[in-house]
Amino acid sequence: MADIFNFIFGVVRNIFRMFSSSRNPLNNSLNIFIKCNTGNTLTVGLDPKWDIKDVKNIIAPKLGANPDEVKIIFAGKELDDSIIIEDCDLGEQSTLHAVKLKDLSIRATKQKKCSLLRETVEDEDEITLLQEKNNRDKSHFYVYCSVCAAMKIGKLRIRCSKCKSGAFTVDTDPKSWNDVLKPNKISGHCEQNDCPDGVFGWAQFYFRCAEHICQGENDIAVPLYLLKNNLRKIPCLACTEIKDIVFVFTCREAHVTCLECFRVYAVLRLRERQFVLDDSFGYTISCPVGCENSLIDECHHFKLLTKEQYEMYQKFATEEYILKAGGVLCPQPGCGEGIIVDLKCDKIVCVNGCGYVFCRKCLQGYHIGECNSVDNNISIDNIQHVTDPAKALQARWDEATNVAIRVTTKPCPKCRTATERSGGCMHMICTRCSFHWCWVCQIEWSRDCMGTHWFG
Amino acid sequence: MASPSPSERRLQKELSSLMKDPPPGVSVDANAVYQHLNLWNVHMKGADGTLYQGEDFQLQFRFSSKYPFDSPEVTFVGDNIPIHPHVYSNGHICLSILTDDWSPALSVQSVCLSIISMLSSCKEKASTLSIEKH
Numbered sequence: 183m184a185d186i187f188n189f190i191f192g193v194v195r196n197i198f199r200m201f202s203s204s205r206n207p208l209n210n211s212l213n214i215f216i217k218c219n220t221g222n223t224l225t226v227g228l229d230p231k232w233d234i235k236d237v238k239n240i241i242a243p244k245l246g247a248n249p250d251e252v253k254i255i256f257a258g259k260e261l262d263d264s265i266i267i268e269d270c271d272l273g274e275q276s277t278l279h280a281v282k283l284k285d286l287s288i289r290a291t292k293q294k295k296c297s298l299l300r301e302t303v304e305d306e307d308e309i310t311l312l313q314e315k316n317n318r319d320k321s322h323f324y325v326y327c328s329v330c331a332a333m334k335i336g337k338l339r340i341r342c343s344k345c346k347s348g349a350f351t352v353d354t355d356p357k358s359w360n361d362v363l364k365p366n367k368i369s370g371h372c373e374q375n376d377c378p379d380g381v382f383g384w385a386q387f388y389f390r391c392a393e394h395i396c397q398g399e400n401d402i403a404v405p406l407y408l409l410k411n412n413l414r415k416i417p418c419l420a421c422t423e424i425k426d427i428v429f430v431f432t433c434r435e436a437h438v439t440c441l442e443c444f445r446v447y448a449v450l451r452l453r454e455r456q457f458v459l460d461d462s463f464g465y466t467i468s469c470p471v472g473c474e475n476s477l478i479d480e481c482h483h484f485k486l487l488t489k490e491q492y493e494m495y496q497k498f499a500t501e502e503y504i505l506k507a508g509g510v511l512c513p514q515p516g517c518g519e520g521i522i523v524d525l526k527c528d529k530i531v532c533v534n535g536c537g538y539v540f541c542r543k544c545l546q547g548y549h550i551g552e553c554n555s556v557d558n559n560i561s562i563d564n565i566q567h568v569t570d571p572a573k574a575l576q577a578r579w580d581e582a583t584n585v586a587i588r589v590t591t592k593p594c595p596k597c598r599t600a601t602e603r604s605g606g607c608m609h610m611i612c613t614r615c616s617f618h619w620c621w622v623c624q625i626e627w628s629r630d631c632m633g634t635h636w637f638g
Numbered sequence: 639m640a641s642p643s644p645s646e647r648r649l650q651k652e653l654s655s656l657m658k659d660p661p662p663g664v665s666v667d668a669n670a671v672y673q674h675l676n677l678w679n680v681h682m683k684g685a686d687g688t689l690y691q692g693e694d695f696q697l698q699f700r701f702s703s704k705y706p707f708d709s710p711e712v713t714f715v716g717d718n719i720p721i722h723p724h725v726y727s728n729g730h731i732c733l734s735i736l737t738d739d740w741s742p743a744l745s746v747q748s749v750c751l752s753i754i755s756m757l758s759s760c761k762e763k764a765s766t767l768s769i770e771k772h
């Protein structure tokens with residue numbers, strides 16, 4: 183315990199000394215965690231103008247080592263002595279990894295000219311483009327940050343895929359999203375003392391939100407990798423404007439829209455229930471041009487919608503999942519709650535919704551015995567009343583209205599919502615899911631329906 | 639005034655490009671469009687050397703707020719509706735790019751070009767389609 187105390191005290195004293203000699207004191211310092219491969223973590227304030235050599239000078243005594251026996255690792259790269267802190271793109275409360283070298287000779291052979299990891303991965307020919315200094319400020323990764331609850335600029339970070347330690351250096355730079363998103367693409371060295379993978383391992387890439395102070399190890403953001411910096415100045419295919427950030431669809435043609443048009447497009451197709459439920463990608467849409475194999479393969483991109491729109495997206499997606507899994511949607515108008523059903527039981531209760539009790543097969547109010555066909559549905563209740571003459575008359579009334587109701591409503595073939603037919607047109611548009619269907623055929627409305635029984 | 643929607647921005651751009659660089663025989667009634675950006679009247683001349691040479695037609699483009707993700711509604715209007723197998727007497731045009739094959743990468747310009755080529759390729763002024771055959 184006393185050791186740790188001395189240790190921290192030492193660091194503080196060291197920092198103090200360095201700041202007192204600097205003209206740019208504490209108000210400009212960055213609070214950084216330094217994690218050592220021995221397991222200790224230190225909190226230090228670093229002057230952004232310092233270089234890595236200065237950092238090593240502070241850290242080395244705490245590791246019981248000389249400054250040149252220490253290496254500093256950040257985002258998958260060992261940092262050179264001459265690198266200035268402010269060029270490292272460290273955010274407040276970022277973590278640097280300090281490793282005490284066991285064998286100096288290994289280091290000598292491994293020493294490479296280390297540059298910082300590029301902050302962007304783009305495809306092939308854009309790599310050279312990105313190395314131009316003037317593009318650096320415009321090139322970012324974009325993430326969905328759940329802490330900020332918004333799309334934000336993200337930072338690519340690297341750790342050991344096995345022990346999750348950040349004391350990990352990569353053998354090669356990632357060159358594409360494939361390298362970053364798929365496991366075991368980029369190899370490297372793990373410097374963590376007790377790593378089960380030993381020295382050689384695979385890099386695991388992840389993202390942090392650059393716009394809030396890091397809240398610890400699990401503060402990870404989802405990459406929105408279809409958002410790109412529009413360095414090629416491609417106009418949006420919908421509004422034709424050239425925007426800085428664009429949405430690039432996964433089709434071979436890589437069609438581009440601006441973010442605003444992406445939102446308009448997604449909401450439009452969502453309201454029309456034109457999204458599809460894909461087994462591997464989830465509830466999604468394809469390129470607006472209708473290209474083949476262009477489904478958006480990461481549904482977090484729909485987080486670009488507003489909160490309300492995203493809630494609608496989730497609701498619709500859940501409904502589709504339930505229908506696909508053999509469940510039903512509550513047929514009560516205005517409810518539509520998705521219900522997972524037991525196929526052995528025909529009685530369904532809308533438990534989490536309106537409480538309606540209905541028949542699994544005909545979606546009418548629950549009944550005992552066979553379902554009556556839609557056209558002549560007479561409920562058992564009505565038949566029981568017929569014994570009393572006064573009631574018999576009423577029963578006929580009930581029966582008549584009952585029949586009338588049955589005949590003028592049919593369930594939408596897509597979502598099963600009871601839809602009322604008004605007028606003589608057979609072309610039905612579901613009020614709930616906007617599905618166009620034919621009253622006669624009870625399937626999707628077609629030109630054939632138009633030609634043979636449009637009216638009647 | 640609220641900033642224009644993507645759909646309005648797109649229509650404004652298309653309007654100026656159509657005025658600057660119209661397909662042959664096509665002109666747009668810009669003054670009317672300025673009043674209603676979502677309703678365009680486009681004049682089209684029957685191309686020389688075709689069955690429609692010397693004829694004047696009027697097309698009406700109606701754009702919903704879903705444009706360009708959904709197609710515009712395009713019909714022939716006025717008293718001269720071209721006699722063509724894919725044009726109904728009420729002005730409705732049977733052209734796949736106006737329904738199933740629409741893509742936001744198309745434009746008023748490309749629709750006009752398709753209609754011109756549809757008219758130009760006609761060899762015989764046949765009667766219009768019946769609705770069943772559509």
Ligand SMILES: [Zn+2]
Binds near residue numbers: 329393394
């Ligand atoms: Zn954030």
Ligand SMILES: [Zn+2]
Binds near residue numbers: 343372377379
């Ligand atoms: Zn490891």
Ligand SMILES: [Zn+2]
Binds near residue numbers: 418420422440441
């Ligand atoms: Zn756009």
Ligand SMILES: [Zn+2]
Binds near residue numbers: 434436437471473
């Ligand atoms: Zn496409």
Ligand SMILES: [Zn+2]
Binds near residue numbers: 513519536
């Ligand atoms: Zn319900």
Ligand SMILES: [Zn+2]
Binds near residue numbers: 542549552554
């Ligand atoms: Zn039933």
Ligand SMILES: [Zn+2]
Binds near residue numbers: 596598599612613615
């Ligand atoms: Zn429906």
Ligand SMILES: [Zn+2]
Binds near residue numbers: 622624631635
């Ligand atoms: Zn039908």
